[in-house]
Amino acid sequence: MKKWPLVAAAAVPAVHLIRRLGSPALPPPAALPPSVPIPEATPPADMDLVAVPTGVNNRVAAYAYSGGSLFDRRDFYIGAALIKHPQGDLLVDSGFGRDIAKQFATMPRLFQKLTKYEVWKPAVEQLEAAGYDFGRLSGILLTHAHWDHMSGITDFPDLPVLISARDHAAFYNPEMFGNFRGYFQDTPFNWQEFGFEGGPYLGFPRHHDVYGDGSIVCVPAPGHTPGSVIVFVTLPNQVRYALVGDLVWQREGLTRRLERPFLIRRLGDFDAEGNRQNILRMAAVMQRIPDLIVVPAHDQRAFAEMSQLPNVTTRGLTLTPNL
Numbered sequence: 001m002k003k004w005p006l007v008a009a010a011a012v013p014a015v016h017l018i019r020r021l022g023s024p025a026l027p028p029p030a031a032l033p034p035s036v037p038i039p040e041a042t043p044p045a046d047m048d049l050v051a052v053p054t055g056v057n058n059r060v061a062a063y064a065y066s067g068g069s070l071f072d073r074r075d076f077y078i079g080a081a082l083i084k085h086p087q088g089d090l091l092v093d094s095g096f097g098r099d100i101a102k103q104f105a106t107m108p109r110l111f112q113k114l115t116k117y118e119v120w121k122p123a124v125e126q127l128e129a130a131g132y133d134f135g136r137l138s139g140i141l142l143t144h145a146h147w148d149h150m151s152g153i154t155d156f157p158d159l160p161v162l163i164s165a166r167d168h169a170a171f172y173n174p175e176m177f178g179n180f181r182g183y184f185q186d187t188p189f190n191w192q193e194f195g196f197e198g199g200p201y202l203g204f205p206r207h208h209d210v211y212g213d214g215s216i217v218c219v220p221a222p223g224h225t226p227g228s229v230i231v232f233v234t235l236p237n238q239v240r241y242a243l244v245g246d247l248v249w250q251r252e253g254l255t256r257r258l259e260r261p262f263l264i265r266r267l268g269d270f271d272a273e274g275n276r277q278n279i280l281r282m283a284a285v286m287q288r289i290p291d292l293i294v295v296p297a298h299d300q301r302a303f304a305e306m307s308q309l310p311n312v313t314t315r316g317l318t319l320t321p322n323l
Ligand SMILES: [Zn+2]
Pocket: 146, 148, 149, 246, 297, 298
């Protein structure tokens, strides 16, 4: 009796199933309508965007996005991006600070067990080593209020911490995962909430234009946390960046529309469905502006595409666009 036809018949759906499991990409987004304009920006001539690495979090691609390999090691960039602007420089996020060890000890035990990090140099010290004039710095703009983005804010006492109203409220919510509430609850900060007073922007419903010249624009991108934001930066040479925070952890999350793995979404995202909608919104923006440099907060390939600090400490690793 010939069994092969039966085996072949069973193999077809099996191969389909494996393909489905192995290709968990989100469907392509609807294109942005032609009526949506590419926003104008008039950045000042001496504006710049500079990587300020503070260390890494040792992960693998399988942790970062669905279908990623367990053997593809990814050292997650933990740090900041310094926007130089004559109206006042801004650090987008702060990376690891001097107190990271004490802060980390207040995180849930399981999280501590699963997380291995390496501090290179806190942002304040990287900037000192580069001879930075701290008088230029006017604030720290948080993409969201999670531990690895806000650890360093204690190294800049009194400096305004710009935070979306929703993430500011969430910071004090005991059910929120991933912040240092326990460590920070008695620390006074110079919180400065911002809202989104502007209208639609590249398919996002509202925006906040920080200096009114279109060079630094925040849009709401709730999902990973309730008040997560994306920061669009346009430089004088008209090169555009989108600092997407933790919307995705590595570029594949957007270029291949691969969400975080199911379990990680369940544990780490406040609203995974909201995050998915914002991945699709960003994917549509990337189709519309193919030269846009997308910067997930933990992808060192993206930070390699910014200006670099002199005398930067990276413990022998260099930021490379070809990771
Ligand atoms: Zn993060």
